[in-house]
Amino acid sequence: MSELVRFGVSLDKALLEKFDRLIRTRQYTNRSEAFRDLIRQELVKEEWERDQEVIGAVTIVYNHHQRTVLNRINDIQHDFLNTIISTQHIHLDHDNCCEIIAVRGRAGDVQRLSNALKSVKGVRHETLNMSSTGKNIE
Amino acid sequence: MSELVRFGVSLDKALLEKFDRLIRTRQYTNRSEAFRDLIRQELVKEEWERDQEVIGAVTIVYNHHQRTVLNRINDIQHDFLNTIISTQHIHLDHDNCCEIIAVRGRAGDVQRLSNALKSVKGVRHETLNMSSTGKNIE
Amino acid sequence: MSELVRFGVSLDKALLEKFDRLIRTRQYTNRSEAFRDLIRQELVKEEWERDQEVIGAVTIVYNHHQRTVLNRINDIQHDFLNTIISTQHIHLDHDNCCEIIAVRGRAGDVQRLSNALKSVKGVRHETLNMSSTGKNIE
Amino acid sequence: MSELVRFGVSLDKALLEKFDRLIRTRQYTNRSEAFRDLIRQELVKEEWERDQEVIGAVTIVYNHHQRTVLNRINDIQHDFLNTIISTQHIHLDHDNCCEIIAVRGRAGDVQRLSNALKSVKGVRHETLNMSSTGKNIE
Numbered sequence: 111m112s113e114l115v116r117f118g119v120s121l122d123k124a125l126l127e128k129f130d131r132l133i134r135t136r137q138y139t140n141r142s143e144a145f146r147d148l149i150r151q152e153l154v155k156e157e158w159e160r161d162q163e164v165i166g167a168v169t170i171v172y173n174h175h176q177r178t179v180l181n182r183i184n185d186i187q188h189d190f191l192n193t194i195i196s197t198q199h200i201h202l203d204h205d206n207c208c209e210i211i212a213v214r215g216r217a218g219d220v221q222r223l224s225n226a227l228k229s230v231k232g233v234r235h236e237t238l239n240m241s242s243t244g245k246n247i248e
Numbered sequence: 249m250s251e252l253v254r255f256g257v258s259l260d261k262a263l264l265e266k267f268d269r270l271i272r273t274r275q276y277t278n279r280s281e282a283f284r285d286l287i288r289q290e291l292v293k294e295e296w297e298r299d300q301e302v303i304g305a306v307t308i309v310y311n312h313h314q315r316t317v318l319n320r321i322n323d324i325q326h327d328f329l330n331t332i333i334s335t336q337h338i339h340l341d342h343d344n345c346c347e348i349i350a351v352r353g354r355a356g357d358v359q360r361l362s363n364a365l366k367s368v369k370g371v372r373h374e375t376l377n378m379s380s381t382g383k384n385i386e
Numbered sequence: 387m388s389e390l391v392r393f394g395v396s397l398d399k400a401l402l403e404k405f406d407r408l409i410r411t412r413q414y415t416n417r418s419e420a421f422r423d424l425i426r427q428e429l430v431k432e433e434w435e436r437d438q439e440v441i442g443a444v445t446i447v448y449n450h451h452q453r454t455v456l457n458r459i460n461d462i463q464h465d466f467l468n469t470i471i472s473t474q475h476i477h478l479d480h481d482n483c484c485e486i487i488a489v490r491g492r493a494g495d496v497q498r499l500s501n502a503l504k505s506v507k508g509v510r511h512e513t514l515n516m517s518s519t520g521k522n523i524e
Numbered sequence: 525m526s527e528l529v530r531f532g533v534s535l536d537k538a539l540l541e542k543f544d545r546l547i548r549t550r551q552y553t554n555r556s557e558a559f560r561d562l563i564r565q566e567l568v569k570e571e572w573e574r575d576q577e578v579i580g581a582v583t584i585v586y587n588h589h590q591r592t593v594l595n596r597i598n599d600i601q602h603d604f605l606n607t608i609i610s611t612q613h614i615h616l617d618h619d620n621c622c623e624i625i626a627v628r629g630r631a632g633d634v635q636r637l638s639n640a641l642k643s644v645k646g647v648r649h650e651t652l653n654m655s656s657t658g659k660n661i662e
Contacts, residue, residue, distance in 0.1 A: 124386040148286040171658040206658030239653040244585040244620030248262040309520040344520030377515040382447040382482030400662040424562040524538040
């Protein structure tokens with residue numbers, strides 16, 4: 111962990127009171143912790159916009175009775191071998207499976223993987239969680 | 249304007265440097281100004297989630313050759329007389345009009361107006377800008 | 387208006403029933419109208435991602451007692467003369483003003499205007515409505 | 525899988541051409557498949573808004589050198605035993621860990637878990653992937 115720096119911030123009293131209420135609702139320990147979080151959110155947004163190295167989670171829900179869906183999903187994942195870290199498989203019910211695919215790579219590649227999976231016949235829903243390697247958000 | 253309060257914030261040196269770079273990119277005057285903005289964004293989100301009094305802008309793009317579209321849009325706006333402040337009309341090209349409707353009211357009512365306009369035959373696009381009366385974000 | 391084309395779509399019965407319920411809730415006239423809307427949403431997203439010519443509305447809320455805010459906002463708008471169509475001004479209360487700025491231009495320029503206004507001291511909230519010239523979403 | 529229903533949709537020729545281009549870009553097999561996807565996106569949004577049973581993935585990135593972070597994260601996960609299915613742990617680098625937590629439960633409970641993890645000291649980023657049990661999006 112890097113060196114801590116302390117500096118002053120000026121806020122209108124009323125705005126600060128509302129911020130303190132928000133901090134309590136969201137259970138932050140203190141103001142500094144809440145500020146860090148707001149800053150990091152913005153930095154992670156930037157990492158994705160600038161196509162930097164990112165971490166993500168692709169979640170897909172699919173009907174495994176659909177012929178070919180398992181093969182297609184597997185084939186696509188093999189096309190992105192260098193982007194995919196590991197996959198968590200959840201059996202939702204008799205028909206539906208969920209896979210949560212942990213990914214690491216350039217933001218653009220992760221987006222391409224996400225698009226490829228979304229369009230597979232049998233995949234009912236696909237979403238992408240945009241996170242960070244943590245390196246740039248000390 | 250309410251009284252200014254000054255207090256200390258602790259951040260890791262590396263995180264602070266990245267925040268300062270972000271501040272320069274986005275042309276903020278200083279850190280306090282950037283912090284205020286991050287806080288206000290969160291507070292405005294809350295105003296909308298809690299169905300409080302809000303300010304918004306509904307933007308619609310429509311083809312005025314479509315029979316009935318002008319009447320429907322006008323009728324709907326009259327149903328929301330108490331929510332609508334005023335409307336800006338822009339002639340985009342031979343076919344398309346744009347109206348930007350300034351609204352003030354409960355978040356729920358603004359959402360209902362937005363939905364009603366979105367579904368009108370001839371309306372090609374509708375979006376809602378979620379803003380604030382400014383009262384709670386000093 | 388361009389020529390209408392009719393074609394067939396296959397959906398699972400249960401999914402179609404849920405879609406029909408959604409159509410009723412959102413007050414669409416018929417399925418075709420609802421489909422058109424879903425398609426247009428995706429096309430407008432693309433226009434913004436590809437930096438094409440777009441229509442937008444920038445909403446700012448500011449405290450006009452803040453020294454210099456009026457001049458700064460006005461100066462910035464003059465830097466974007468070719469992007470701004472017109473501005474609607476609303477007096478919210480004793481302290482707060484709202485301006486809704488209708489814009490037309492390249493998506494990137496609109497984003498730059500939006501960022502410039504967001505960072506002005508005294509501007510309490512800024513949001514950008516991303517809409518379309520209507521040309522590509524018949 | 526439930527019974528397939530076929531019905532007609534009318535679209536303007538120019539809009540249909542643009543939709544077909546979008547379908548090719550996103551690699552959908554055919555129009556019906558693309559329509560299904562657009563419908564499902566809207567239905568999943570509704571499931572979350574109405575606090576129904578949902579599937580999600582919570583991704584957190586944290587610095588494991590931060591004292592107490594591991595215990596806090598573990599304690600919180602135990603408070604949500606009935607919501608959490610399983611957790612994937614990724615060692616990002618010397619400092620940073622990533623956990624992707626597969627969750628199933630009421631949308632509100634998942635949101636509460638997400639908020640609780642976001643506010644832990646040492647957690648640098650937290651995001652929530654909103655997905656579906658697949659039951660209502662045949």
